[in-house]
Amino acid sequence: MDNERNSIITIGEKEYELILTTRATKAIANRYGGLENLGEKLMKSENFEMALDEIVWLLTLLANQSILIRNLKNKGKAEDLLTEDEVELLTSPLDLAAYKNAITEAMFKGTKRNVESEDEGIVPKNT
Structure with missing residues (x-):
């Protein structure tokens, strides 16, 4: 992937x-x-269980995007999507806390904008 x-x-x-x-x-x-x-929403979840559920949902959603993209590009060799149950069984709460940084990074990279300004040679007038 990119x-x-x-x-x-x-x-x-x-x-x-x-x-x-x-x-x-x-x-x-x-x-x-x-x-x-x-x-x-993540910060204001009413309890610890709800906060974990939201992180697991988001982690599963973002991880499955790369699988869906690979499946789209490699028709006939479809890889199974990750499930929330698998994420819950294969991780610990400590892992999820560490993954929050990866989630934030993916969200930042997905929404970043490369802004370039062009110098149009405008010179301010002296008044």
Whole structure:
């Protein structure tokens, strides 16, 4: 995958690329009302179990984007998608805390904008 769009994590001795795609953005918007509400929702989860559920859901969503992209490019060699149950069984709460950085990195890379300004040679007037 494109290293400028992803972050890498390991779940159960297998590497997964976390990628924020348009499809993932739509799913996040549907669940939280938009990317801007995601952080607030994760921080304000009513209890520890709900916070873990949200992180597992988001981790699974972002990890599955790279699998879906590979499946699209390699028709006939479809790889199974990661499930929330697998993430829960193959990780510990400590792992999930470490993965939050990878989630943040993937989200940042997926929404970054490369802004370039052009020098139009405008010289300010002296008044």
